[in-house]
Amino acid sequence: MLAISLFAIGILLIIVEMLTGTFVLLWLGIATLAASAVIFTTESIWLALLVFAVTAIGLWLGTKKFGKNVHKGQDLQSGIYSYIGKEVLVHSVDKKDNTIGTIMIHGEEWIVKSSRSLIANQKVSIKDIEGATLMVEAI
Template sequence: MDWWLIWLIAAGALIVIEMLTLTFYLLWLGIGTLAAAVVAIAAPEAILLQVIVGSVVALVLTVFTKPLTRRFHNGKGFKDAVDDLVGLQGTVVEDIHPDAPGIVKVGSETWSAKSEEEIGKGETVIVVHRGSAFLQVNKWGG
């Protein structure tokens, strides 16, 4: 198998996983592996060069975008729309167990959700915390 194809498959996997986690950690690695794939097409025998270029691209993106994203998040008027979910009510679409996440509908959107207690389908919940991939919910007592 050609190295450019291996790099391309790795980049695709990293970017898909990034889309599932929404953390931006794997996005830079995915872009770095895309750069390595480009180098592999141009210089198929230079595996060390491919690794170096991919690593440098990922490192540069990580280093230089961190202050930019920090400045953006700390900027005046910035508010993450997902933070508005805390305190909202939702309905359980798929059962939530303490050892297995379920799905809740909050407004018009569905989210993966965890809870320390078992909550059945159709029950009303309140969002108490937002993680990077899951909402933490409790049964609504109102």
């Protein structure tokens, strides 16, 4: 009965993992399934606990190592910092200071500044962020 309960818990953890996408519940679910198999075949709770711990920790450590290898040398950016390096068109240019303008990214208007004059519809690359202003350079 304990083996079946653990099996059901393992399956439930894997299903919940599909909604979260963190891998933590997936590894715990797999470890729980392994522990349920041990209890089903040997009826040893201590061996099942050992298998659960080794499996869960092994999968977690393996994921960390795999993640580091996949993202080795890459600086993952999110939010506004993911805009750095993107190429966009200048939407408008300030009439008083032609080094300031606006661009549109994902339907949002952003103020941009360049070290050189900007022209409407000019292609620029986002190089840096200073406060709420994107620093750009002509391509």
